[in-house]
Amino acid sequence: MKEEVFYAKGVKYIKEEYPEIYESLVKLNEAVYTGKVLDYKTQKLIALGITAAKSDDRAIRQQIKSAIEEFGVTKDEIMDVLRVVLLTSGNPPFMKAVKILHEVLEE
Template sequence: MSEKVFYGKGVRKIKKEDLELYESIVDLDKSIWNSNVLDYKTQKLIAIAISATNSEASSLLKQISKSKKELNISRDEMMDVLKVVLLTSGMISYNKSLDIINKLYD
């Protein structure tokens, strides 16, 4: 796993204003990503699927870019994730996510 990066502006503000709370968030993050059952790659694929279902394209772009770089997640693996997104969240989420994947993998 790489150095921790939180994308939300709110978390950066918490780090400046409430270091104790920020450290608790970091500890929670470490606990979640160090699962005893699922490997990190599987967890990241789940995170990508969840990001694909919300309306924040920049979050999905960051999730996919980082996962592609760090874990060498293939386009085929991403497309499998998108099939689940299509089934569970519909065509709008699928198309939005597909556009991002096409930009990153083509």
């Protein structure tokens, strides 16, 4: 199951100031990332595709880093995901995500 990692900047404030809301976020995370049918790697790649389609720079970067660090996801696997983004969301989100992928790989 997915360990407790949240990328939103505001989560640290929620954890400190509203622990009951934070606990709900943790439980939701556990309920979503179960690995029951789709393994966690596949779920991670779906999350990457969604963040790329939304053109969220920070989230794209974090999802790519996490996928590589946690699962050893390759550039080719990420590009397969981004091809779907190109088809479903168009060129601008696709190109942004490709740029971020290369920046991450160069770090």
